Amino acid sequence: MKLLLLGKTGQLGWELQRALAPLGTLVALDRHEGGDLSDNDRLAATVQRVAPDVIVNAAAYTAVDKAESDAAAARQINAAAVGLLAAQARATGALLVHYSTDYVFDGSGDQPRDESAATGPLSVYGRTKLEGEQLIAEQGVDALVLRTSWVYAARGGNFAKTMLRLAAEREQLKVVADQVGAPTGADLLADISAHMIRGALADRSLCGTYHAVASGETNWHQYAQHVLRRAAAKGVALKVQPDQVEAIPTSAYPVPAPRPLNSRLDNRRLQSRFGLVLPQWQTGVDRMLDEIL
Ligand SMILES: NC(=O)C1=CN([C@@H]2O[C@H](COP(=O)(O)OP(=O)(O)OC[C@H]3O[C@@H](n4cnc5c(N)ncnc54)[C@H](OP(=O)(O)O)[C@@H]3O)[C@@H](O)[C@H]2O)C=CC1
Ligand SMILES: Cc1cn([C@H]2C[C@H](O)[C@@H](COP(=O)(O)OP(=O)(O)O[C@H]3O[C@@H](C)C(=O)[C@@H](O)[C@H]3O)O2)c(=O)[nH]c1=O
Numbered sequence: 001m002k003l004l005l006l007g008k009t010g011q012l013g014w015e016l017q018r019a020l021a022p023l024g025t026l027v028a029l030d031r032h033e034g035g036d037l038s039d040n041d042r043l044a045a046t047v048q049r050v051a052p053d054v055i056v057n058a059a060a061y062t063a064v065d066k067a068e069s070d071a072a073a074a075r076q077i078n079a080a081a082v083g084l085l086a087a088q089a090r091a092t093g094a095l096l097v098h099y100s101t102d103y104v105f106d107g108s109g110d111q112p113r114d115e116s117a118a119t120g121p122l123s124v125y126g127r128t129k130l131e132g133e134q135l136i137a138e139q140g141v142d143a144l145v146l147r148t149s150w151v152y153a154a155r156g157g158n159f160a161k162t163m164l165r166l167a168a169e170r171e172q173l174k175v176v177a178d179q180v181g182a183p184t185g186a187d188l189l190a191d192i193s194a195h196m197i198r199g200a201l202a203d204r205s206l207c208g209t210y211h212a213v214a215s216g217e218t219n220w221h222q223y224a225q226h227v228l229r230r231a232a233a234k235g236v237a238l239k240v241q242p243d244q245v246e247a248i249p250t251s252a253y254p255v256p257a258p259r260p261l262n263s264r265l266d267n268r269r270l271q272s273r274f275g276l277v278l279p280q281w282q283t284g285v286d287r288m289l290d291e292i293l
């Protein structure tokens with residue numbers, strides 16, 4: 001069995017290099033090795049050359065604010081290239097594995113959304129990720145689309161690491177407390193992906209869209225405090241103590257791209273259909289912090 005992994009250097013791509021290796025022959029590429037999602041012709045040639053049984057796409061345009069003024073690039077990477085991968089997979093019978101986001105939703109209400117909930121992205125990033133999902137659906141290809149949220153990893157850039165840096169450098173830290181969701185580890189996501197690929201190869205009726213997030217919920221302010229408490233307990237020198245992080249409303253943190261307030265995703269479908277358990281978000285965050293601190 002041959003697997004093609006795109007975006008191998010990102011948070012998720014790095015963990016997928018580990019988690020996918022035991023499944024078969026893994027060809028992992030970055031943008032300089034024929035895996036550039038901004039070049040459809042080269043990408044098509046790469047897929048044809050590799051002739052994979054499974055295409056795993058961990059590459060994406062993830063700079064949420066930058067995307068607002070760079071929509072064409074975000075759309076090419078998050079949608080057009082995904083449509084091409086879907087067409088290639090459809091033509092060859094390969095399984096396509098792709099990742100999407102809580103930002104495809106408008107974030108209204110206070111209940112978790114399941115996979116059938118109406119989408120309504122608020123940002124260019126969210127819109128282009130939704131377009132990617134739609135292009136996969138239009139192809140009618142066998143695919144696993146995993147919508148996740150608030151991804152972190154020991155390797156790469158993420159909110160937890162930003163908080164550790166800012167709390168060590170600055171005198172003051174203000175963090176939004178009215179956006180609710182679940183931080184999800186790239187390591188967990190990669191391990192789940194490997195299980196799901198094996199399941200879907202054995203039974204293609206398992207293909208579909210799944211909410212792949214850690215269990216439980218928090219908000220960015222509580223998450224920041226959680227991270228800083230763990231750091232303080234380990235003796236990390238902080239200028240801003242955990243209890244000094246100021247909770248602010250989203251309206252007090254102006255940014256180019258609007259974020260959904262309710263990012264709660266219902267992960268029960270994935271757990272029941274694949275017989276997997278998605279741990280509470282704190283488990284993976286604490287492990288990541290133990291690793292990096
Ligand atoms: N990060 C998050 O909080 C969340 C992410 N997701 C989704 O999960 C998936 C993985 O995200 P994550 O690992 O965190 O993202 P990262 O930003 O850590 O990694 C993105 C990867 O995409 C690559 N990439 C960007 N542009 C191109 C291109 N033109 N050609 C090839 N590769 C490219 C980057 O390569 P390079 O380093 O060369 O730029 C990088 O390896 C994505 O689909 C994302 O939308 C969903 C919810 C939350
Ligand atoms: C740095 C900082 C951020 N914030 C806010 C901004 C934002 O609402 C929230 C999180 O900040 P980030 O920049 O990490 O947010 P963002 O980049 O929007 O994170 C998102 O990335 C994409 C790729 C996804 O798919 C989403 O699931 C989500 O993880 O915290 C503060 O309130 N204070 C701060 O000092």
Ligand SMILES: [Mg+2]
Binds near residue numbers: 062063064
């Ligand atoms: Mg970000």
